Amino acid sequence: MEGVPRRTLRHWLDDAEKINSFVGPDSRKSIGRSGRREILPFAKEMSEFLEEARQDGREMTSAHMIEFIRANYGQWLTTYMADKKSAESGHAALTRLCQRFVERHGFTNPGANSSMQTSVNHGTNQSSAGSLGEHDSISSAKHDVNYDTNTGANPDTNSTTSSSTTVIDLEDDSPLLFGLDIGTTAVKCVVVNGVTGQTVDVANVSLNDVAVPASLATETKVGVQNVEQVLLAVQRAVMMLHEAARRRVTSVGICGQMHGILWWCSRAVHETAERLLEYSGKYGDSDEDMLEPAWSELVTWQDQRCTPAFLAQCREKIASVKTTSNTLLTNLAAGYGLATFAHTLEHSPRTLVGMDACGTIHDFVAFVLCGHTLPSETFMDTTDAHSWGGLNLQTQSWDTRVLRALQIPSSMLPSIKKPGTSIGHISNGSASFGLPEDKPVYVPMGDHPCSVLAALAQRQGQPRDDASLTLVNIGTSAQMAMVLTGESVEKLSNNSEDTAESAATNSSSFEVRPFLFEDRYLGVVASLSGGNTFAWLVHQWQQWAQEMGLMSVHPDEDEEKVARREAAVYERLIALGLQHEDTQLTFVPTLHGERANPDATGSIQNLRMNNWSMGDISAALSRGLVENLFDMIPAELEPLVPVQTMIGTGNALVRNALLQRFLLKRLADPTLLQIQTAADAAVGAALAPSLLL
Secondary structure: OOOOOOHHHHHHHHHHHHHOOOOOOOOOOOOOOOHOOOOOHHHHHHHHHHHHHHHHHHOOOOOHHHHHHHHHHHHHHHHHHHOOHHHHHHHHHHHHHHHHHHHHOOOOOHOOOHHHOOOOOOOOOHHHOOOOOOOOOOOOOOOOOOHHHOOOHHHOOOOOEEEOEEEEEOOOOOOEEEEEEOOOOEEEEEEEOOOOOEEEEEEEEEEHOOOOOOHOOOEEEOEEEOHHHHHHHHHHHHHHOHHHHHOOOEEEEEEEEEEEEEOOOHHHHHHHHHOOOOOOOOOOOOHHHHHHHEEEEEEEOOOOOOOOOHHHHHHHHHHHHHOOOOOOOOOOOOOOHHHHHHHHHOHHHHHHOOOOOOHHHHHHHHHHOOOOOHHHHHHEEEHHHHHOOOOEOOOOOOHHHHHHHHOOOHHHHHEEEOOOOOEEEHHHHHHHHOOOOOOOOOOEHHHHHHHHHHHHOOOOHHHOOOOEEEEEOOOOOOEEEEEHHHHHHHHHHOOOOOOOHHHHOOOOOOOEEEOOOOOEEEEEEOOOOOHHHHHHHHHHHHHHHHHOOOOOOOOOOOOHHHHHHHHHHHHHHHHHHHOOOOOEEEEEOOOOOOOOOOOOOOOOOOEOOOOOHHHHHHHHHHHHHHHHHHHHHOOOOOOHHHOEEEEEEEEHHOOOOHHHHHHHOOOOHHHHHHEEEOOOHHHHHHHHHHHOO
């Protein structure tokens, strides 16, 4: 089939059965984002308006588009704004609608003007705008519709947020520190003042809102992510920051989701990434061959391909390899890098043909930013290396016994560096990302220790001196971490006879992990169930309501309306739960299993005729999420947790008063709980280089 890229042919062959059997849903006979029905009833007229501006060489903004709508389609505008919650949300929704329109119809190329990446809320106080009056201005958003097709990228700003917490003083010469957090569902970047520690600028991009070229799109699977999507999200998030802030960046700190792994071909990465970022949004059918894969998919911490039987087999292989010393190894579990590597070698080795390096997604992004081209230039910090499993804790290096047993080539593994180590500088070939050249890039770190560091940095004194703290983070998943000294870790080891054999026999959900400070450790209990489980309840409630005919959902419903409805359900479930804090209903929330027991299931107990209300269920689930964490704490540490200061972080915890209430019930004094809203991993990544020197 001449002209069809090899990658496309492989996808067709792999999905032949699905393609042949597809008939399409009744409501929509199209596939993918491009099939969404046009919202604007005057799309043809709007396109002609923009085309005329292009012919005249006029620069257009979303303000011009809104003025065109107001002048010619006032009745439609009035109807559109009528169901918006406020004038502010109406402004934001209408501006996003204009952005999506120009992107869909090929009129945009925002890379040529930095103002295009600024969110509609950026530097704007819309609360005073009122309704859309004659002189209302959207130009503060300044989303330029630029027609130059030779330069720049195409960061879609749909469902992105950006906000400045501090006015940037152009005369201030204080160093600014850049921090990037590549999460499971979103990419976040921040700029932090290196002197005051204040966050100067923030940008968020949801991965779900980043479209990739059709030839690179992959089937959505739990535990697997598209790397192209991540790179485009990073680019978009960085470009959303104020250009003045980006110019003053003096260091680049990076963190991201732990445990995951991807592989790449070192010599081909830079050129492929450069093409992806430079030509994003301008692909035609003839361009599909331009991006032959230089990397694999990202296999994340959520992946469950490593079954308990496979992991037991791995441990048996490791135990069978003779060793001259009794080494202490980190555990292997489903979703851990080395376990996934071993599984791939055994079950799908063709995936690795042509690949010569591997790392976490944030290791890969650092590799790209630095313009590295050799496998020996791949680096990983000790926190991420620990999260992969198979690490020799005494030497802080990959254990040769594990590598031999699992037949993993050591030449492909990243070199392990201490947190705070510089691994290169922003290369001149990475200009598409929008960061200044030649600034030092520090070895990427795990997102969890970076969020802990950010929480500690907000307290008085030096972060390394805080060794009597408990930190609870409930985001998508949930973790409880205790800062431990070497002495505390030694006591734990002496009291647990099986600790020394953790790699072969340990199935506990408690781990002692290296922290960013060399003389400190984190005792961590981690659950796969957190905010994702409460979100499941919200989704389930809406699905039940739809099935019962109590809620109608239109397939082309406005995104903002969907978000408002979901937020209302969240709020209502939490409010009802607060009225049933003392419910006798018990909800075991391990619906996602646990790393120590992937086959674990959830359950509901103590069900009676009078405790099956939505409030009972909401309260029981929230209490179950908290108790699940506390149940994982080792007996030796249980007496410490109720009497120590507890810092609470994570969106799910910050926004859910029920979770906070049940945490308070586990503490001896309510004043011990401190909820921090700004203790996120991106801030920790930005601060780490200066705090770890």
